[in-house]
Amino acid sequence: MQQLKVCELFAGVGGFRLGLENTEHYKVVWSNQWEPSTKMQHASLVYEARFGAENHSNTNIETVETIEIPDHDILVGGFPCQDYSVATSLKNSKGLIGKKGVLWWSIHRILSEKKNKPKYLFLENVDRLLKSPSTQRGRDFAVMLRSLSDLGYAVEWRVINAAEYGMPQRRRRVFFLAYLKGSAIHSKLKNTPPADWILHDGTFCDSFPLEQTAQNLVSFELDKDLVALSNTFNNKKSLSPFLNAGVCIEGKVTTLKTTPSFDEKRTVLSDILEKDDIAPEYYIDEADLPKWEYLKGSKKEIRKTKAGFEYNYSEGSMVFPDALDQPSRTIITGEGGKSPSRFKHVVQTPKGLRRLLPIELERLNMFPDNHTKLDGISDAKRAFFMGNALVVGIVEKVGASLFRKITEIEKQVQS
Template identity: 70%
Template sequence: MESKKIKVVELFAGVGGFRLGLEKTKNYDVVWSNQWEPSTKIQHASMVYEANFGPENHSNKDIAQVSISEIPDHDLLVGGFPCQDYSVATTLHNSKGLIGKKGVLWWSIHKILSEKKNKPKYLFLENVDRLLKSPSSQRGRDFSVMLKSLDDLGYAVEWRVINAAEYGMPQRRRRIFFLGYHKSTEIYKKMKQSEKADWLLEKGTIANAFPVTIENIKNANSFKLDGDLVEITENFNKGGKLSPFLNTGLLINGKIYTMKTVPNYDGSKTVLRDVLQNGEVTDDFFIDADDLPKWEYLKGSKKEIRKTASDFEYSYSEGSMIFPDALDNASRTIITGEGGKSASRFKHVVNTKKGLRRLTPVELERLNMFPDNHTKLDGITDTKRAFFMGNALVVGVIEKIGKVLNNQINSKNE
């Protein structure tokens, strides 16, 4: 029997990393996408998205201004949403609405899930791993607000912090990925009936895509998410030094199960050397001998007295970075400021036969497992292309989870 196509809506689409990963499994059909960058006049990321996937069913306007009726019904909602302050200021008595801070994009997701008559059955979201422990005054509060709001809307959630390099991918990029299952789905029912540790270690979608060692489970912990969203905002883990959320966990029926897991992978590994372009690199990527001392200073360790604008003196110290970057290991995390000629502590530098140089846009695309020149477009600078990759995700992670999720959804019971 042919499996049913899974209709997808992609929010905060960037240059389309989620879509690239899901479309490797031929069973996902993106029926609508949205990309809007509030701080720029020219919508470069949206232009790149349209150049690759076509303008049809793609929206380039502020998601907060998009009416729910414009968003088609879908089975799966995906997106890498910005890490912000998710606190709830107050709830409205006469309305289902939540008043979080204006412009906080989590509430745009929440609005779709709460107002759509036919809710998406599945969610697949991504964020920085800091989400598990922010803000510093109430460790884990933001994540608990998010989980509680999904719980209220009838979803169970499983999450894992995944470092792509620990599963053979070319970049040490650590992100939290989480999947939501509506209570009307078979996966929800299976999760409810299973031993929670078994789900997180072997049976769950993420455990199948990214295996973990079954021994040495650390700090397994469970607790109830008490109170409504306002109470959680005000009181969750007040004064706690550590977040109660570990790198792996699930939420179902208001209860959290969480544990620290260790990756189990012994397959092939792609390292920085494997992504390098050989003859095609132009001279402007090479570091001038005159600039080298500046790079060495920024990459080196320091202990020095610095002054603030108001002449306040303070001592500053930092350790050294590997310079140039090691070619026999996965790369460090790409950041948005990776492009441009100026010397920087955080940009990658590689040593080649022709000398020391920065990474090219194609190499940065390869570190995120994008196709070569995915972001190449007239009017888009190399610096902008680097910025896109600093914001993107590792496509291979999406592909692996997407494949298992498709199998789960289309197993005989679903």
């Protein structure tokens, strides 16, 4: 089978592209990256420096006409976690609209308007998606699954923590794959018992094996009316019905709780550290140490709001410095810069305590060394990119499994 053509949305600095093209089975034919809140488009500059400007769009995706996007086999992207509620448009009682600026609806629009819809989708989000918003837990994911069902896609999802499969960072994200009606893989999924697909036969379990916990399967139907679903889904219950693995076919959801099954070599924080030539500004100044210790430590104290209202504040302590014999904690966007922080990584070295370098943060996300290094891009900005990025190794493994699965099922159909 020839390479699959990829459209990469919300591309950031190209994590999806790296992972998929590393397998040699995929070729990105169009990409889009737009940062709404900044004049300088730093991530897009890095993307173009690494992959070239050809077929790369640095425009707000909401303003890009679907006709400008070339046909592709697979649409991929890590879209922002927002409020996905649905409303009926005033002009057309059948027209469904989400809030402007909610980028899930840009994906939905492209899929709706494409005459030749992509056969496959591969999307990523924070695992909070499965239980948001807090007033209707799971509603946002339900809206997504129902709208994908309406567009002809069957979906499988998995929450994957990279560190549980030997990768160097504890980063938990939900990934979902969708297969268009008419594709061989859609037909196979539809004719396989859901639990078998999740545990043995699906794409995710091929690259990230798992075991079922004692919990039983949960199955339910999603309301066909998207507005009603948005308004009423799970509005009386405290827990989301979506567990960490599942499938949705024609609006019927099957989900179960699983645990990872992995006993191979694991990469830990010490494995990715640079040993020599560390710039002095990365070492923690003795004078700042008490502030770091305070922020990382446990607290029980009375604090005041700006309005003068007093309240009790408490939080537990964090490991300080970070454990070198474990995978790292999750990188967040505020990782860069010298100022003391509860969430920045600090490691003990023979020369003293220091923060992590941009190249080390790239390694924690399994990017090539210095992928984000570019004139005019500060170290703090490079850290910000990695706080937003995904773990390339996960994309690579899922991409390889997906290609294998498509090839295998298509061969079975032809024979």
